[in-house]
Amino acid sequence: xxxxxxxxxxxxxxxxxxxxxxxxxxxxxxxxxxxxxxxxxxxxxxxxxxxxxxxxxxxxxxxxxxxxxxxxxxxxxxxxxxxxxxxxxxxxxxxxxxxxxxxxxxxxxxxxxxxxxxxxxxxxxxxxxxxxxxxxxxxxxxxxxxxxxxxxxxxxxxxxxxxxxxx
Amino acid sequence: xxxxxxxxxxxxxxxxxxxxxxxxxxxxxxxxxxxxxxxxxxxxxxxxxxxxxxxxxxxxxxxxxxxxxxxxxxxxxxxxxxxxxxxxxxxxxxxxxxxxxxxxxxxxxxxxxxxxxxxxxxxxxxxxxxxxxxxxxxxxxxxxxxxxxxxxxxxxxxxxxxxxxxx
DNA sequence: ATAAACTTTCATTTTTTTTTGAAAGTTTAA
DNA sequence: TTAAACTTTCAAAAAAAAATGAAAGTTTAT
Numbered sequence: 001x002x003x004x005x006x007x008x009x010x011x012x013x014x015x016x017x018x019x020x021x022x023x024x025x026x027x028x029x030x031x032x033x034x035x036x037x038x039x040x041x042x043x044x045x046x047x048x049x050x051x052x053x054x055x056x057x058x059x060x061x062x063x064x065x066x067x068x069x070x071x072x073x074x075x076x077x078x079x080x081x082x083x084x085x086x087x088x089x090x091x092x093x094x095x096x097x098x099x100x101x102x103x104x105x106x107x108x109x110x111x112x113x114x115x116x117x118x119x120x121x122x123x124x125x126x127x128x129x130x131x132x133x134x135x136x137x138x139x140x141x142x143x144x145x146x147x148x149x150x151x152x153x154x155x156x157x158x159x160x161x162x163x164x165x166x167x
Numbered sequence: 168x169x170x171x172x173x174x175x176x177x178x179x180x181x182x183x184x185x186x187x188x189x190x191x192x193x194x195x196x197x198x199x200x201x202x203x204x205x206x207x208x209x210x211x212x213x214x215x216x217x218x219x220x221x222x223x224x225x226x227x228x229x230x231x232x233x234x235x236x237x238x239x240x241x242x243x244x245x246x247x248x249x250x251x252x253x254x255x256x257x258x259x260x261x262x263x264x265x266x267x268x269x270x271x272x273x274x275x276x277x278x279x280x281x282x283x284x285x286x287x288x289x290x291x292x293x294x295x296x297x298x299x300x301x302x303x304x305x306x307x308x309x310x311x312x313x314x315x316x317x318x319x320x321x322x323x324x325x326x327x328x329x330x331x332x333x334x
Numbered sequence: 335a336t337a338a339a340c341t342t343t344c345a346t347t348t349t350t351t352t353t354t355g356a357a358a359g360t361t362t363a364a
Numbered sequence: 365t366t367a368a369a370c371t372t373t374c375a376a377a378a379a380a381a382a383a384t385g386a387a388a389g390t391t392t393a394t
Contacts, residue, residue, distance in 0.1 A: 129203045
């Protein structure tokens with residue numbers, strides 16, 4: 001396989017994977033493109049490589065910057081803007097999970113807490129509802145915390161060992 | 168908040184959360200409904216509660232069963248079929264992550280391996296591509312394994328301790 | 335202050351995904 | 365074997381999400 005073909009395949013695959021996880025295809029593709037580029041890329045070049053419109057490029061770059069995983073870069077003597085991706089994968093994972101947590105998990109947790117707090121009358125049905133949503137709340141809360149904690153302990157030798165062990 | 172209101176809110180929220188993670192809304196809603204029902208529910212009742220068509224209900228129930236997180240149940244003397252959800256949350260998490268791994272991560276890994284295996288000519292550009300996709304392969308592979316391993320070790324006292332510690 | 339070089343916005347169009355519903359299929363009881 | 369009671373399938377319709385592109389906005393150099 002040639003470089004160009006490989007690059008294209010990678011970008012397409014990353015785009016498809018993104019879609020399946022609720023991230024829009026173009027956004028994932030732009031990200032993929034920037035991930036494997038060794039230097040910052042202009043909007044023009046992104047449009048050209050992915051065959052997308054200016055508006056599309058602009059909006060998805062904005063979204064990627066909002067996620068904190070793509071940065072603007074300015075080159076001396078150049079008017080236009082260039083873009084690079086966060087290339088440290090640990091850092092990338094942390095940022096993505098923090099954002100998803102903030103945007104999606106935390107609001108869901110709030111609702112779970114609310115609905116699990118109704119006072120169930122004696123009916124088995126209502127009891128089961130409260131029980132199940134309470135369990136779900138605890139579970140989601142815990143899952144939401146795990147990555148945070150792993151990150152937190154990352155500099156810690158013991159944790160390093162544990163993480164290694166679990167792998 | 169009343170039970171009915173709470174239940175509805177939960178179902179809606181779970182549906183919205185699903186959408187954001189690439190799971191179709193109705194599928195997530197049916198799942199939510201079954202999760203908090205203390206007894207198996209007929210297709211008719213699902214249609215009624217979620218205000219969806221027969222076809223929609225049928226297809227999404229099939230999908231949930233393919234994921235292994237919803238089961239058919241037969242009641243003595245009843246012709247129609249009833250449905251229940253896997254209610255053990257650890258089991259649920261394992262099944263979902265296994266399925267997503269099989270359907271989405273594994274194929275992506277295959278591509279990553281492929282594209283990272285091109286032999287880069289001397290150009291910095293191609294070198295960077297190979298380097299980055301290789302790192303990505305390793306990273307995704309590792310992430311893909313973590314949950315498996317945690318599950319595997321679940322009965323193991325040491326792992327229990329570690330898991331507890333990491334929380 | 336002007337204009338060139340660029341980016342952003344957003345109403346409209348296009349594409350993709352989901353849903354519908356009626357026909358076909360299946361199972362069970364008599 | 366027939367028919368009633370139910371489920372599945374899938375082409376067509378509807379809804380939702382994403383993309384376009386032109387106008388508006390910004391920045392910079394002169």
